[in-house]
Amino acid sequence: MIIKGLTVRFGAFTAVDDVTLDIPQGRVVGLVGESGSGKSTVARAVSGLVPYTGVIEDGGGVQMVFQDPYASLNPRMTVGASVAEGLRRPTAHEVERLLGLVSLPPQTAARYPRELSGGQRQRVAIARALGASPRLLIADEITSALDVSVQGAVLNLVRDLRAELGLSMLFISHNLAVVRYVADDIAVMRHGRLVEYGPTDQVVEAPAHDYTRALLAAVPRMPAS
Template structure:
């Protein structure tokens, strides 16, 4: 079974002295193996900062982040490789791809890194091409897309490729940071269904970050609500949506459009 991702009293503070800003304030949160946990809150609530700390893009000012029993915050050397079992898919996939490399080259890089992390022999180029074809098929794209450049794809296709690259790393956890907010409404559902289907098939956990409670309600097993860097409520999705305990959660829910 995949390990639990745990945030223990995690704070992230930017700046010093009077100019210091607390983006994340003493957050305790557990992402259980195989679950989809929705993390919601308005812009600036600290959701993305918390996720960036888990993948090493931001270092916690205090507290620690663990994958199973291994602390991955402030990780160096072999432990830093363990942190690669936590993969992040960003809101804007265009900015995450090298525009000079084909889709196949980007996926190949992720496959090779996964084999080296796990200490297994790197397959031959032909075998990796077959794996890349399988990855593209898993996100409902033809094998010939491996020859395309990122700029040749639509936003929805690039987001599918970003998901494919994340699963190429054989993750225990995927952090999905507003992955549908830049997409047309007609494309959002297909990307959400894709992520949920892959999660059920491969068993990784998902921290699904969004300001859209309507989307979170569809995909998440549990919901955590952040406000001004603090976690204000956590619970089963239906419990939180139908019987919110915190005034801020009630405000978020009341702002969701309804037919």
């Protein structure tokens, strides 16, 4: 996906200001910045959820996984029905395959969201997004609402899916350590503008912008990639 000159305005307020970003096929681009930086607005624009100016060349479908998995799932629908909802030809076999991709057993299909843990619900949300065979998967703060004990498992799932399916992914987080763990490239946003973009190791080891250095300084310990 190629994003050129993306701008989003809400009245007189400019939430995203002339952002240009390349998300190569099969790579994970991490979009990082503090709250209010505009990163989630970029996600919503790319997903077609808010009006924008600029050019988005997506080359196919875009699916988004939101921060709160419980809010994004219909509590009156079983997991199987939720996953099947996005399929062109919904079958029990295809639902089972998608649940397997996110390491959930087939019997999960008969359960309701309230019967699952937060990590399991997020896996269901990912499975449902994958059912639409997206060219780009947007993950917007998908671990921030989860217990620390399950965040790592979901991050490992993201890495596994990229390797297995060759997905392109825009992974959004305020946590630079989390982004570093899953992303091939990192884009840093501040006040609606992109201030730095490059390969993960380059951005982390030799940041070019003061704001990136401040984000790195705020992370006491970063996991090894």
